[in-house]
Amino acid sequence: MKILLVEDDKQTADYIAKGLREHGHVVDHADNGRDGLYLATGEKYDVLIVDRMLPAMDGLSLVKAARASGMKAPVLFLTTMGGVDDRVAGLEAGGDDYLTKPFAFAELRARIGALARRPPIVAATALGVGDLEMDLLARTVTRAGKRIELLAQEFKILEYLLRHAGEVVTRTMLLEKVWDFHFDPKTNIVETHISRLRSKIDKGFDKPLLHTIRGAGYVVRAPD
Amino acid sequence: MSSGRLISILRSASFRLPLLYAVLFILSAGVLFVTVYWTATAAMQSDMSAVLRSEAYQLAEVHRRSGLTGLADQITRRINFRTRGPIFYLLQAPNRRVVVGNLPGMPPVEGSIDFVPQLEAPEADAAHPKLMGFGLTLPDGSFLLVAQDSTRLTDMQHAIVRAFFWSSGLALLLAIVGGAVLGANFLRRIDTITRTSRAIMEGDLSARIPVRGTHDEIDQLVASLNAMLARIQQLMDGLRQVSSDIAHDLRTPLGRLRQKLEDAREHASTTSDYQAATEAAIEEADSLLETFSALLRIAQVEAGAQKSGFAEFDLSELLTDLGETYAPVAEDAEHPLDVQVAPDIKLTGDRQLIAQLVSNLLENALHHTPAGTRLSLALRKTDPGFELEVADRGPGIPAAERGKVFDRFYRLDRSRSTAGSGLGLAMVKAIAGLHALTIRLEDAGPGLRVVLQTAK
Numbered sequence: 001m002k003i004l005l006v007e008d009d010k011q012t013a014d015y016i017a018k019g020l021r022e023h024g025h026v027v028d029h030a031d032n033g034r035d036g037l038y039l040a041t042g043e044k045y046d047v048l049i050v051d052r053m054l055p056a057m058d059g060l061s062l063v064k065a066a067r068a069s070g071m072k073a074p075v076l077f078l079t080t081m082g083g084v085d086d087r088v089a090g091l092e093a094g095g096d097d098y099l100t101k102p103f104a105f106a107e108l109r110a111r112i113g114a115l116a117r118r119p120p121i122v123a124a125t126a127l128g129v130g131d132l133e134m135d136l137l138a139r140t141v142t143r144a145g146k147r148i149e150l151l152a153q154e155f156k157i158l159e160y161l162l163r164h165a166g167e168v169v170t171r172t173m174l175l176e177k178v179w180d181f182h183f184d185p186k187t188n189i190v191e192t193h194i195s196r197l198r199s200k201i202d203k204g205f206d207k208p209l210l211h212t213i214r215g216a217g218y219v220v221r222a223p224d
Numbered sequence: 225m226s227s228g229r230l231i232s233i234l235r236s237a238s239f240r241l242p243l244l245y246a247v248l249f250i251l252s253a254g255v256l257f258v259t260v261y262w263t264a265t266a267a268m269q270s271d272m273s274a275v276l277r278s279e280a281y282q283l284a285e286v287h288r289r290s291g292l293t294g295l296a297d298q299i300t301r302r303i304n305f306r307t308r309g310p311i312f313y314l315l316q317a318p319n320r321r322v323v324v325g326n327l328p329g330m331p332p333v334e335g336s337i338d339f340v341p342q343l344e345a346p347e348a349d350a351a352h353p354k355l356m357g358f359g360l361t362l363p364d365g366s367f368l369l370v371a372q373d374s375t376r377l378t379d380m381q382h383a384i385v386r387a388f389f390w391s392s393g394l395a396l397l398l399a400i401v402g403g404a405v406l407g408a409n410f411l412r413r414i415d416t417i418t419r420t421s422r423a424i425m426e427g428d429l430s431a432r433i434p435v436r437g438t439h440d441e442i443d444q445l446v447a448s449l450n451a452m453l454a455r456i457q458q459l460m461d462g463l464r465q466v467s468s469d470i471a472h473d474l475r476t477p478l479g480r481l482r483q484k485l486e487d488a489r490e491h492a493s494t495t496s497d498y499q500a501a502t503e504a505a506i507e508e509a510d511s512l513l514e515t516f517s518a519l520l521r522i523a524q525v526e527a528g529a530q531k532s533g534f535a536e537f538d539l540s541e542l543l544t545d546l547g548e549t550y551a552p553v554a555e556d557a558e559h560p561l562d563v564q565v566a567p568d569i570k571l572t573g574d575r576q577l578i579a580q581l582v583s584n585l586l587e588n589a590l591h592h593t594p595a596g597t598r599l600s601l602a603l604r605k606t607d608p609g610f611e612l613e614v615a616d617r618g619p620g621i622p623a624a625e626r627g628k629v630f631d632r633f634y635r636l637d638r639s640r641s642t643a644g645s646g647l648g649l650a651m652v653k654a655i656a657g658l659h660a661l662t663i664r665l666e667d668a669g670p671g672l673r674v675v676l677q678t679a680k
Contacts, residue, residue: 017476039582054431088533100517102513151548152548153545153548155547174625179545179549179579180575180576180579181576181580181583182576182580183576183580183583184514185522185583185587186587186591186648187550187553187587187590189549189550189553192552192556193549193552203659
């Protein structure tokens with residue numbers, strides 16, 4: 001992937017760029033808002049990673065200006081401001097996701113992956129992986145033709161995982177997207193619900209679909 | 225009174241104001257004076273000349289009836305008997321010979337005249353009075369002059385001037401003395417305010433300006449200044465408390481982090497040793513960062529900055545969701561959770577913050593009660609609003625400590641060994657405050673019951 005990183009703190013920028021390059025991405029870096037906007041509108045990128053506070057031009061204005069000139073690439077805001085208002089302002093300015101510093105690199109990588117392969121806006125009525133099928137209209141799930149009863153929250157988790165099938169989904173992403181929790185609960189909510197979901201969809205089948213990626217998150221993928 | 229103090233009184237607004245009023249008073253008194261002086265003079269003058277005119281015409285009538293001799297007799301009588309007060313007469317024949325009179329001869333004039341005669345009469349020895357006269361030429365060509373002493377007029381004018389100067393002088397004196405007294409008094413009160421604010425700037429935050437109890441404008445100003453100072457002191461105390469809490473409570477985890485790194489440097493020999501040490505250090509750092517962001521969030525909520533995100537939402541629905549979220553977690557931890565939510569209760573607020581509030585309360589109950597303890601989450605309709613309750617059947621909180629558990633980093637002795645930052649209830653209190661909800665800790669006999677209620 002070709003990624004534009006607009007970040008003024010050199011140490012953070014080097015850390016992110018190095019990590020992303022190690023994973024095979026091409027990274028362009030701008031250390032101020034004006035250069036960032038110049039690159040964002042001149043080149044074609046798959047994802048933009050933009051810091052909120054930048055010299056010359058702040059991140060919000062940069063993204064607004066780039067969007068106004070027709071830039072379509074998804075944008076991930078990085079910020080030290082974690083308030084709800086800041087998050088809303090970022091999304092309203094044309095950002096697609098929001099990550100508060102400090103963050104684990106795995107979290108950043110998972111979110112970039114999710115952004116770059118965003119599912120088409122067209123509303124799907126069915127999702128699936130391997131022999132697992134989800135009917136979004138009837139709100140039913142079957143595996144190998146056998147009906148699986150899920151609770152409302154389990155259904156939501158599975159739906160989110162299926163929409164990102166093959167991609168790593170982190171614990172924080174699940175908390176934000178499934179529960180709308182923008183804080184870190186002190187209990188293992190995610191682990192508990194994932195383990196219940198797993199026992200419903202994988203128990204009794206040879207090949208598991210729901211995998212735990214240590215130190216990163218979860219992934220649903222078809223068996224090889 | 226030192227000269228410096230005098231100068232400052234002279235400079236003070238409260239002195240300058242009476243002075244200004246005094247000047248204005250003198251100016252208006254001046255206008256009054258000119259008017260009175262002018263009107264009184266004019267009135268007196270016209271009065272006097274009317275008397276003279278009528279006297280002259282009366283005598284002219286005598287002349288018409290009895291001729292020059294009759295008139296001379298009449299005038300002589302009037303002079304001798306002073307029948308008309310101190311009036312001077314002059315009757316001159318057409319050849320300018322004085323027929324009769326107590327005034328020296330003079331060229332005839334017609335109408336009103338002011339003059340100073342060379343009197344021969346003994347009563348006018350002392351001074352040559354200024355006279356006001358009225359002259360009339362009679363049909364036979366003789367000249368008649370009637371005159372009156374006009375010193376009366378000048379006396380009156382002098383009296384008016386004197387009265388004006390005395391009264392204005394006295395008023396000015398009163399204004400200056402009164403202004404100085406008032407100014408000194410006002411200045412003393414301002415001085416007190418200045419002194420108190422200096423004391424506060426020098427660090428005595430408890431200093432307050434004394435109120436005089438007169439309920440005047442200065443008292444009101446002082447009262448609101450004092451209220452402001454109290455609020456500032458409260459905020460400063462809070463800040464001081466928070467910073468000392470932070471310094472104190474973050475030392476422990478930072479020390480642990482340092483220990484782990486030092487231990488790795490001294491004892492780790494294999495890559496996996498280092499890896500384990502790094503993992504542990506990252507975990508410790510993450511928990512520190514978590515504490516920091518919790519503190520930051522509490523500060524943001526307390527500052528009320530998130531009120532802009534307020535919207536109406538279905539509280540019943542949120543609590544049902546939270547019940548479903550936590551039921552499996554509680555079940556795994558062997559804490560049966562009862563959820564009883566009344567439907568259709570709406571709240572205007574920040575949905576995410578309320579979710580965090582309820583989560584914090586549920587997690588507290590989960591963490592601080594032994595396995596097997598029953599928990600409950602309930603939402604009830606009350607008048608007005610609602611009552612949200614999280615209760616457990618655990619050991620509860622001693623009554624004496626119930627007020628303190630909302631403080632940042634405060635932990636009950638028996639909870640010190642369990643994981644947690646001691647910030648959960650501080651966050652709960654901040655969120656409740658932002659939503660104007662009152663919070664109550666009760667003995668659930670046994671256990672703890674936390675009740676949040678719409679403020680009446």
